[in-house]
Amino acid sequence: MRLGYAPTAGFETLAAILAAVEHDSPNVTVIASELFSAEVPGRVLAGELDVGLALHPEPTRGVRSEPLRKEPHVLLVSQRHRLAGADPIPLAGLANETLLLFPRELARAYYDSIVAACEQAGFQPRVEAFSDPPPQAMLARLQAGHEVGLPPASLGLHAAAAQPGLIARRIVEPEIVAEWSILWSERARSAAITRFLESARRCAEENGWLASPVALSA
Numbered sequence: 542m543r544l545g546y547a548p549t550a551g552f553e554t555l556a557a558i559l560a561a562v563e564h565d566s567p568n569v570t571v572i573a574s575e576l577f578s579a580e581v582p583g584r585v586l587a588g589e590l591d592v593g594l595a596l597h598p599e600p601t602r603g604v605r606s607e608p609l610r611k612e613p614h615v616l617l618v619s620q621r622h623r624l625a626g627a628d629p630i631p632l633a634g635l636a637n638e639t640l641l642l643f644p645r646e647l648a649r650a651y652y653d654s655i656v657a658a659c660e661q662a663g664f665q666p667r668v669e670a671f672s673d674p675p676p677q678a679m680l681a682r683l684q685a686g687h688e689v690g691l692p693p694a695s696l697g698l699h700a701a702a703a704q705p706g707l708i709a710r711r712i713v714e715p716e717i718v719a720e721w722s723i724l725w726s727e728r729a730r731s732a733a734i735t736r737f738l739e740s741a742r743r744c745a746e747e748n749g750w751l752a753s754p755v756a757l758s759a
Contacts, residue, residue, distance in 0.1 A: 542569055542733055545576040545584050546594040547648070548676050553695035554610055554721060555594065561744035566736045578648035582606075585724050591734050593724040596693075597650035606722045609741060610750035614655070614717040615697035616710040617683055617690035624689070629711035636664035641679060641688035644670045651719070655691055658717045680704055693719040721750075 542562075546555050559571060576584065581593035582601035598606055616630055624630055624638075640659075645652040659666040669688055671679055676696060683690050684706045690697070691712065701709035723741050725734055745751055 542571045542737055543589070543591045544571050544573045544594065545581050545590040545592075546573060547578045547581070547596050548575055549596070549693055549696045550594050550721065551575065552676070552699045557748060558594070558741050558744050561740040562737055565740040565743070566733070569733055569736065577643075578651055579646060582724060585726050588726065588729065591725065591729065591731070592737055595722055595724060596648055596719055597654055598722050598724055599650050603727050604724050605727055606724045607738075608720055608751060609723045609745050610721040611718050612694045612721075612750075614691045614712055614719055615694050616712050617680075617692055617697045617700060618708055618710070619684055619686075620706050620708045622687070622689070622708070624710065625708045627710065629713045631714040632658060632662040632712055632717070633664060633714065635659070635666070635689060636662075638667070639688045640666045640668050641671055641682060641690050642668050644672065655717060658715055661715055680707065683707060691717065
C-alpha cells in the first residue's frame with residue numbers, strides 16, 4: 542500500500558492509523574511518503590498513491606474523499622512571548638501578531654480556513670509564509686523568534702511537551718478546527734485499499750476523531 546500523508550499527520554494521526562492497519566491486516570506493507578496536502582489528490586488520481594491523508598483537500602474529479610479526524614488548532618509560542626501566560630486566548634488577541642504559516646500553494650483550502658477564521662474574529666492576519674515549512678523547522682523558528690504558530694493540537698501539544706521553550710495555548714472565539722480526510726481513487730479499489738479504509742474508519746471511531754473537538758485542558 543502506497544500512502545501519502547501531510548507532514549503534521551506524523552505527530553499522532555499517522556501512527557494510530559498504521560497501528561490499526563497492522564492489527565487488522567498484518568500481511569499488508571504500507572510504504573508511507575510525506576507530501577504537502579495540495580499534492581496528495583493529484584498523486585492519488587495519477588495512480589502514484591493508493592491512499593492519501595491530507596488536511597482540507599480540494600475536491601478532485603476521480604478522487605474520493607472522506608473526513609477522518611477533526612481537531613482544534615492551538616496557539617504555539619515561545620514561553621517568553623507576551624501571550625504565553627494567557628489561556629484560553631481569543632483569536633482576536635492575535636491581531637497584532639505575525640503568524641508563521643506555510644506557503645498557501647502547499648495546502649490552499651487549509652491555509653484559507655485559518656485566514657477566514659481570523660477575518661471572522663475581526664482582523665486580517667499578518668502572515669509570514671515560511672519558505673522551508675517542515676514542522677521541525679517551523680518549531681525551531683518559533684523558539685527563536687517573535688512569530689506565533691497555529692498548528693493542529695496533535696502537533697502543538699506534542700511540540701510543547703517535547704521542545705523546551707514552547708508553550709501551547711487554547712484558541713477560542715472562534716475555535717479553529719483542522720479536518721483530516723482520507724483519499725482514494727474512484728477507479729482503483731483493490732481489496733487492500735478496502736481493508737485499509739476499514740481500519741482507518743475503525744481507528745477514527747475508537748479514538749472519537751469525528752466527534753466535536755474536545756476542549757483542551759488548561
